[in-house]
Amino acid sequence: MTSAPTGHPRGIYTLFFTEMWERFSYYGMRALLVLYMVAEVRRGGMGLTDEMAAAIYGLYTALVYMTALPGGWVGDRLLGARSAVWWGGIIIACGHVVLGIHSTQSFFIGLVLVAFGSGLLKSNMSALVGQLYPEGGARRDAGFTLFYMGINVGALFGQLMCGWLGEHVGWRWGFSAAAVGMFLGLVQFRLTERHVMHIGLRADHAGQNVQREWRMLQAGLAGVVVLVALGVSGMVQIDVVRFAHSTxxxxxxxxxxxxxxxxxxxRLEPAEKKRLVVILVLFLASALFWAGFEQVGSSFSIFAERYTLRKLGGWEVPASWVQALNPLFVIGAAPLVALMWNALDRRGTSPSLTTKMSWALLMLALGFVVAAWAAERALATGPVWPTWLMSVVILHTLGELFLSPVGLSAVTKLAPPRLTGQMMGIWFLGSSLGDILAGILAGGVTGDATAQMPARFLHVALTAGISGIVLLILARWITKLMPGIK
Known part of the structure; x- marks a missing residue:
């Protein structure tokens, strides 16, 4: 496989820029989501309560990752990973265009389209990255960290641009800018996909009735269309908060x-079953981490708007920009973390996968201690300096760098080759569970429940801290389940 001067396969840069533009569109729109839903109707918003907006946010972000499991199956069994990425991007672009129409019905239809397109694209994109590094090891970890930088470059500029357009020009302009980003990603992918070589061209149809699987997919999509139509038409009334709990x-x-x-x-081999246990541990750690981390788009976003000083001279910094702090810190810290992993690996002192996960949970816990302190001060004395939220985001970003790119890489190493796409879907399903729990938690600390914010944040800190310590204690035993996997 052809390599760039950096030593990485040239295909990683095709995937880097495709994912960058897709994340521009996803995070750019997400930066506006809760703020748009809670904004008053006279300001062009939807006028929803904090609890309902947080529940919808949680449902949407959960659906994005929940659809990664069937998306991985479609890539594994029907389309091949590369075609799945292409068609996923097209569906995402259509979803953002529909969001820009700016009506209640089009809003929910657009969210569903973006969610399903993202599910199809995300798991298969990660599978492609893993296949570019068949040798595994620290080089694959470095490749996933580079790929993760693409995610965060897109997220940074998407949140800055779409956030500013949405809050200062008009909500529909912010949503439409996200559509442009995805379109640019599709163009870039088509122009440079030759560098990905033979990777992801074919799906694995061996021993299966392909026509039956296509019919299953069509039936599933038809069911989704019917459910969405019933919901947006008002024929079926949905209690969003209860639906979030059920989900x-x-x-x-x-x-x-x-x-x-x-x-x-x-029909897995004994060694594959042991690795499956490790994937289960990763799933649980991921769900817990994202339940806390995703407060940045819900309760932390509302905190930034209502309880944070945002005046810079005569200009008010958009509340949505607090979300841009995370990708900004990732861009600065990711290369350093990647160098650290490689350096430790060369010296034979690299921490185990489980140890890195435990560090992520401990960073999450520490961040929520700071968040609880900030919330207590804000409720007692009024808006606080933005340095409080910045400190929380820095701690959570370090945790993210210990968990997310390493976890992505680990699943591609641990998964049975014929189930790689599906196992990536399971990894993202952990994110999905965390996201829905994040929405439920956010609804319990905003609006009428604002007084509970410090106590709830401390509860999250305690849960994450204990889980991180337990994982650290079990690290050696878990490592024994995956011999040869670093």
Whole structure:
């Protein structure tokens, strides 16, 4: 496979820029989502309560990652990973265009389209990155960290541009800018995909009835269309908050059933079953981490708007820009973290995968201690300096760098080759569960429940801290389940 002067395959840069533009569109729109929903109707918003907006936010972000599991299946079994990325991007672009129409019905239809397109693109994009580094090891970790930088470059500029347009020019302009970003990503992918070589061209159809699988997919999509049509037409009334709780149980149940199927019915070898246990641990750690981390788009975003001093001279910094702090810190810290992993690996002192995950949870816990302190001060004395939220985001970003790119890389190493796309979907399903829990948590610390914010944040800190310590204690035992995997 042809390599660039950096030593990485040339294909990584095709995937880097495609993912960069897709994340520009996703995070750019997400920066506006809760603020648009809680904004008054006279300001062009939807006028929803904080609790309802947080629940919708959680449902949407959860659906993005929940659809990664069937998206991985479609890439594995039907389209091939590369075609799945292409068609996923087209669906995302269409979703952002529909969001820009600016009506209640088009808003929910657009969210569904973006969610399903993202699910199709995300798991297969990560699978392609893993296939570019068949040798595994620290080089693959470095490749995923580079790829993760592409995510955050896109997120940074998407949140800055779409956030400013949405808050200062008009909500529809922010949503439409996200559509332009995805379109540019598609153009870039088509022009440079030759560098990906033979990777991801074919799906694995061996021993399966392909026509039956296509019919299953068509039936599933038809069911989704019917449900969305019933919901947006008002024929079926949905209690969003209760639906969010039900969805959390559904996601957890889906994960349990999938792991049971994979362990007992997928005809895995004993070594593969041991690695499956490690993937289960990663799933649980991921769900807990993202339940806390995703407050940046919901309760932290509302905190930035209502309880943070944002005046800079005569200009008020958009509240949505607090979300841009995370990718900004990632861009600055990711190369340093990648160099650190490589240096430790050369010296033979690299921490285990489980140890890195435990560090992520401990960073999350520390961040929520700071968030609880900031919330207590804001409720007692009024708006606080932005340095409070900046400190929280820095701590959570370090945790993210210990968990997310390393976890992405680890799943591609641990997954049975014929289930790689599906296992990437399971990894993202952990994010999905975390996101829906994040929305539920955010609804319990804003609006009428604002007084509970410090106590709830401390509860999250305690849960994450204990989990991180337990994971650190079990690190050596978990490492023994995956011999040869770093």
């Amino acid at each position: 959390a149980w559904f996601i957890a149940g889906t994960a349990v059933l999938y792991f049971l199927w994979a362990f007992f019915l997928a």
